[in-house]
Amino acid sequence: MGEPVKVGLVGCGTIAKQYLRTIGEQPRLRLTAAADLDPARARAVADATPGVRALTVEELVADPEVDVVLNLTVPAAHAHVAHLAIAAGKDVYGEKPLAVTTTEAREVLDAAAAAGVRVACAPDTVLGTGVQTARAAIDSGAIGRPSAAVATMISAGPERWHPDPDFYYVAGGGPLMDMGPYYITALVTLLGPVTSVVGAAARARATRVIGSGPRAGQTIPVSVDTHVTGALTHESGAMSTLVMSFDAVATRAPNIEVHGDRGSLVVPDPNRFDGEVLLCELSGDGWRTLPVGGGYAQAGRGVGLADLAATPPDVEPRAGGRLAFHVLDVMEALLASARSGQAVAVSSTCERPRPVPYGQTP
Known part of the structure; x- marks a missing residue:
């Protein structure tokens, strides 16, 4: 080595x-x-x-x-x-x-x-066993031809627990820029790059109150949209629905669902590296948990850095800059669509990142 x-x-x-x-x-x-x-x-x-x-x-x-x-x-x-x-x-x-x-x-x-x-x-969470097991199931044909996905992140906002949450509510922050990379990177990993989007956005209030740490009780301004939703069309023909919000309390919706003509998958939280993947097949009898089928085991934040270190210089790392640029382009297009009220083409593309075989170490 x-x-x-x-x-x-x-x-x-x-x-x-x-x-x-x-x-x-x-x-x-x-x-x-x-x-x-x-x-x-x-x-x-x-x-x-x-x-x-x-x-x-x-x-x-x-x-x-x-x-x-x-x-x-x-x-x-x-x-x-x-x-x-x-x-x-x-x-x-x-x-x-x-x-x-x-x-x-x-x-x-x-x-x-x-x-x-x-x-x-980052995010390199998609290199863990959760998203990679879902990817392996899709690639094996377990759900047939993928046609749709739904990705949902609902929370009341990070100011409840973060002692210095100001950056979440200025340019580069908000639920889309903060949490969207996890979900959109997972969607691109599972379904491939995005070609166009339709978005809508809003903000529930103009200020937030810090809830913990030495600044608890201090009011900070909000200058970004705090609820963003959108429809993403993938190059493969699949369509994803995205909801990212700091304006609600909780949800019981799965973090990500992926649907095909032969089955549906529940994908675990893409802000984590692991978690159960559930499969419901058209010919089956309800939901079942899939065995781990891919990903770096017991991974943590920084495994993408180790993956970079292990990747030959002439090969794009799995958490590479082209993927990150495409994800940012999708998010920027969503916000542009929300402002214009029209569909926006995503000008960039990227290769679907290489899968991580289970048991491999970076």
């Missing part, structure tokens, strides 16, 4: 803890440096991990002991940090979305291509 890929972490906030756990468990990866706008956060990571140095962002991207930059900053900073890393000749793995806009995201991908480095992006 050779020497581990040396990782420099930029952004040591809430989500970093999950990535650090995965990096510590992956022999292909070794954390060597950490940076954050708050130097104390970077020092805390360095103090907790032997061999890790706390640096500035500029020092980190220039450091020869960093092969790949793990970009866990807020969405508005994703493109900026990616460009710094690319200019220094580093591969980049970022949190979703790839950038706030497709214009910024295209500039990132073009810069990476020109520099001969690679870009990959």
Whole structure:
């Protein structure tokens, strides 16, 4: 396997803890440096991990002991940090979305291509056993020809539990940009790329109240739509219905259902790596749980980074930049359709990511 890929972490906030756990468990990866706008956060990571140095962002991207930059900053900073890393000749793995806009995201991908480095992006949850088992069932013909899917995410909003939720309610946030990547990436993994969309959007209120942490009770403004719904037409001919909301309390709808002419699947939460996949066949007797049929076992956030490290340079990683760009393009098209009231063509496309055979390790 050779020497581990040396990782420099930029952004040591809430989500970093999950990535650090995965990096510590992956022999292909070794954390060597950490940076954050708050130097104390970077020092805390360095103090907790032997061999890790706390640096500035500029020092980190220039450091020869960093092969790949793990970009866990807020969405508005994703493109900026990616460009710094690319200019220094580093591969980049970022949190979703790839950038706030497709214009910024295209500039990132073009810069990476020109520099001969690679870009990959969360979510990597679709590489776990949940979505990959559903994919294996679809690919095996278990539901026949896929014709439709329904994806639903309903919640009251992250301000109830997140101590600094401001970024959820500015450009690059909202339920679509925050949670949509999980669901749309899963839909593309299961059914292939999207060619056109019809969307509608609204926001229930102009402010939100932080519910936890030192800022509990503070009011923050809302500048993005907080309920987005849409119809997606896939290149394959299948159609998906999407509902993403921070304006409701709960739902009993499955996270994702996929329907074909011979059966239907219930797909587990695409914000998780595992979960049961249920199949109901036209010729069968109700729902049954499928055995695990694909995916990285016991995966956690950061397995996409390990997948990038294991992928040959001339092969697109499974959580690659082209997929992330297409997902962002679909989301941007949905919001454009909501504004115009008309169907919008999705100009980009991508390859359906390679499946993950069960038992494979990155």
